Amino acid sequence: MSKSTRATMALSxxxxxxxxxxxDYDADADSIGLAAAAALGEEPGRVLKTLMLLLDGKPACAIVPSDREVAMKKLAAALGGKSAQMMKPADAERISGYKVGGISPFGQMKRVPVAIEADALKQPHVYINGGQRGLQVRLAPRDAVDLLGAIPAAITA
Known part of the structure; x- marks a missing residue:
């Protein structure tokens, strides 16, 4: 597995x-994020999942702990929109430039609005997908917010 991806290059x-x-990435896992947390021996609240969404019909991204679900109304409000819904996997791959299960918020093909669960900023470090299946990057959550221009908000149910 290559550890050099668009995501790691953007961080560097x-x-x-x-x-x-x-x-070891398990494509058949019920929850890819929870499987990653278990494989890494980390608390699920420290292993964040990257979700591609449509905010009022336009691409956006949410970063949330692997053991939580996005509250679409809260997400839409945090990003200044009216409604949000999950993006179809094929569209998520096309817009982000990454395969589902390996979508990173870093180094995407096009910059999109990003919201991150505010609770994640309480962690000393978090894991976020590194741009391919089975690869996570560990970093300070504030660094992710700064690089992405992400909006920290309570966006989970």
Missing amino acids: KAGIAFTTHSY
Whole structure:
């Protein structure tokens, strides 16, 4: 597995301190995020999942702990929209430039609005997908917010 992806290159270019962590990706897992947390031996609240959504019909991204679900109305409000819904997997892959299960918010093909669950900022470090299945990057959550221009908000149910 290559540990050099568009995501890791974007982090390096921005001067963000991070480490890469590989694990055995299980495409059949009920929850990819929870499976990643278990494989990494980390609390699910520290392993964040990247979700591609449509905010009033336009692409957006949400970053939430792997053991939580996005509250669509809260997400839409946080990003200044009226409604949000999950993006179809094929559209998520086309817009992000990554395969489902390996979607990272870093180094996407096009910059989109990003919201991150505010509780994640209480963690000393978090894991976020590194741009391919089975690869996570460990970094300070504030660095992710700064690089992405993400809006910290209570966006989970």
